[in-house]
Amino acid sequence: MSRSYLFIPGNTPSMIQSHDVYDSDAVILDLEDSVAVYDKDAARELVRSFLAAHRGNVEVFVRINDVDSGHFHRDVSAVDDLAINGYVLPKANPQAIDALAKACNHPILPIIEDPQAVLDAYAIVRHPQVKGAILGAEDLTKEMMIERTSDGIEIHHVRSHLALVCHALQKPFIDTPWTVVDDLDGLAKDASLARSLGATGKAAIHPNHVALINDLFGPSESAIRDAERILAKASETGKGAFRLDGKMIDEPIVEKARRLIAAAARYNKR
Amino acid sequence: MFVIKEVLIEAEKQELIAFLHRHNMEYEHDITYSIFVYDVDRVIATASLANNVMKCFLVIDDYKQQNVTNIMFHHLVNVLAEHGVDHYFVYTLPRNEAVFTSLNMTKIVETMNTVLLEGGRRIQDVLAQLKAQYHVSDKKKAAVIVNANPMTNGHLHLIETAARENDEVLVFVVSEDLSSFPFADRFAIIQKATAHLKQVTVLPTLSYLVSRITFPKYFLKEDQLIQDEQTLVDVLVYKEYYTKMFNINRRYLGEEPFSYNTAKYNQVLKDHLGNHIRIIPRKTFKNKAISASMVRKLIKAGKIEKIRDYVPQATFDYLSGESGKAVIEMIRSHTLGRH
Amino acid sequence: MNVTAGTYESSDCLIRLSPSTTRKVIVESIVFDQFGDAIQRVLNDTLDQYGVSAVQVECFDKGALDYTVRARLITALKRGGYIE
Known part of the structure; x- marks a missing residue:
């Protein structure tokens, strides 16, 4: 489960080239909002050409244009035969998910960015090809004609709602990016809040935000220790279910612990 | 972002x-x-x-x-x-030239305070194409540059003088379409009126001479005084590109008794090109120097018949036709420009 | 009319296509000495791959890697109708 998802403009070779230098767990090569209309074809070709030639050790997603944009099908087919970790689908809704699922073979990360999508979040996220959800608060608040603020009170409920939906379906919930490039204190507060509400990761629009996000969304020391103890007892007892500290521990919990330790290892915390 | x-x-x-x-x-x-x-x-x-x-x-x-x-x-x-x-x-300060050359733009000319660059096409290629299109020879020749809005006997006199004194004459017609008479029509009239002069070739200036780009002040409505530098780009483009590409060794101009600005332009040309420039007296009719602006004033006043004395047949025929009538209408209903 | 693709930004290249009866490939690069040949090869290989021979390709390179050169050329070829 990735902690950070860095958006990289799909028509900017200098940033694509450095995609794995920024230390994010995942990158989202963007064909949508960061690419001007007159460059959509160029971005598509550049991303395709790049992916055909390279693989780093970060997760690579491609944000295609939305289903009604006129670029949708060309975007999908440009990269469908390549080794990507999935598509990021903006302006997601149940019909759009169906359309994308039909057209492609990769996992889907929908961006929930309008009120109806928030209300339909469960239907969107439960689709078998959907592997999580990203909150798009900028577009959501613009759609609702409300102000997007730094303490995020206006999206508080939405964050909780999506966190619940994603946790119920056991899929990642990726928080909306922080848009004030130079305000790292603001980012820290925002990311902490999202984490405390149940977000498992956060998108970023600037490389400078990655380190903080990684720090805040990685497993905490106490969580790592708990997992270590569970695994230690598990190997000690050699049984599928056992008692630890007077409580019953069963396989799903052990599995979660294993994944957490693996993540910690990946993030060099162990 | x-x-x-x-x-x-x-x-x-x-x-x-x-x-x-x-x-x-x-x-x-x-x-x-x-x-x-x-x-x-x-x-x-x-x-x-x-x-x-x-x-x-x-x-x-x-x-x-x-x-x-x-x-x-x-x-x-x-x-x-x-x-x-x-x-x-792009027009920019000389100190910013490097910014635009790194964007693959090429310098056309430079004055003390300004640099003119172009992108997408190059003047050498465009003029070479123009030369080929009109089958211009490599021999030495004379040039006349006219707006001719409309063509008058004064323009004809200038061209005939050049034709008498040179084996080949190029008549460049201002391509910029900011005059009452559309470029295509001004061009056609000149071609008709000079058809009897075998050594004359009529061709367009394109956007590099007397254009919004090289000489924007030419098209100012009011008679605002212009500085030398504002005509310099046009003069330098002519000197550094047109004379070389077309092997022009003389340029004929009419004397300018009326307009301060045109006289200034002529002076700058003389300063930079010396004897290359031949200024000849304006043709007169009944002691009045003929000019296109005078003809337009007559049109505005509705005195079309009077124009006969000042313009070649080709111009008068045009004014009697449909497009000509549309132009007359336009002139009569709008304020006149300088050219 | 000429067709272009790409930009003059660092790590990018600009490709300009003009009509021609034969194939002409012209490269101008900030790293011409080290990479001029490689860029020329990528351009020619890509043209071969798509079977395009009658075109003039100008490449103004600002340090683009092979996949970028290739992508910009393909984009220009598509824009100019040389390929689908």
Whole structure:
């Protein structure tokens, strides 16, 4: 489960080239909002050409244009035969998910960015090809004609709602990016809040935000220790279910612990 | 991530003017399109177009990396391409020339305070193509450059004088379509009126001479006084490119008794080209020097028959035809320009 | 009319296509000495791959890697109708 998802403009070779230098767990090569209309074809070709030639050790997603944009099908087919970790689908809704699922073979990360999508979040996220959800608060608040603020009170409920939906379906919930490039204190507060509400990761629009996000969304020391103890007892007892500290521990919990330790290892915390 | 926003509504235009003023730049009134570059909610740069001339580039200090200029340039080129324009120009200070040459623009001419660059096409290629299109020889020849709005006996006299004194004469007709008589018609009239002169070839100036780009002040409505430097770009383009490509060793001009600005232009030409320039007295009729502006005044006053004395048959025939009548209508209902 | 793709930004290249009866490939690069040949090869290989021979390709390179050069050329070829 990735902690950070860095958006990289799909028509900017200098940033694509450095995609794995920024230390994010995942990158989202963007064909949508960061690419001007007159460059959509160029971005598509550049991303395709790049992916055909390279693989780093970060997760690579491609944000295609939305289903009604006129670029949708060309975007999908440009990269469908390549080794990507999935598509990021903006302006997601149940019909759009169906359309994308039909057209492609990769996992889907929908961006929930309008009120109806928030209300339909469960239907969107439960689709078998959907592997999580990203909150798009900028577009959501613009759609609702409300102000997007730094303490995020206006999206508080939405964050909780999506966190619940994603946790119920056991899929990642990726928080909306922080848009004030130079305000790292603001980012820290925002990311902490999202984490405390149940977000498992956060998108970023600037490389400078990655380190903080990684720090805040990685497993905490106490969580790592708990997992270590569970695994230690598990190997000690050699049984599928056992008692630890007077409580019953069963396989799903052990599995979660294993994944957490693996993540910690990946993030060099162990 | 930078966001480009087009300047569309009046409030945005006022913001642009204020933004430029804060950085000691003027908003130029021939601007047809402008953009702002935003970093979140802060304006950090701007650039504009006056048709296909890029101008008023500004990037604030904190963001003075080449890249913002690049992004704006790329956007402007795409906007032009959307309108089918693949040839564009920029006027900039000599110290900014390198910025635009790194964008693959090439310098056309340089004066003390300004550099003119072009992109998308090169003047050498365009003029070479023009030369081939009109089958111009490599022999020495004379040139006349006229707007001819409309062609008068004065223009004919100038061309005939040049034809008498030279084996070959090129008559360049101002391509810029900012005069009452459309370019195509001015061109056709001159061709007809000079058909009897075998050594004369009529061809267009294209956008490099007496154009919005090289000599924008030529088309000013009121008789505002212009400085020498404002005619210099046009003179230098003629001197450094047209004379060489077409092997022109003489240029014929009519004397200018009326207009301060045209007299100034003639003087600058003489200063830079010396004996290459031949100034001949204006043709007169009944002691009055003939000029196109006089003819237009007569048209405006409805005295079409009187024009016969001042213009070649080709011009008069045109005025009697349908397009000519439309032009007459237009002249009578609008204020007259200088040319 | 000429067709272009790409930009003059660092790590990018600008490709300009013009009509021609034969194939002409012209490269101008900030790293011409080290990479001029490689860029020329990528351009020619790509043209071969798509079977395009009658075109003039100008490449103004600002340090683009092979996949970028290739992508910009393919984009220009598509824009100019040389390929689908």
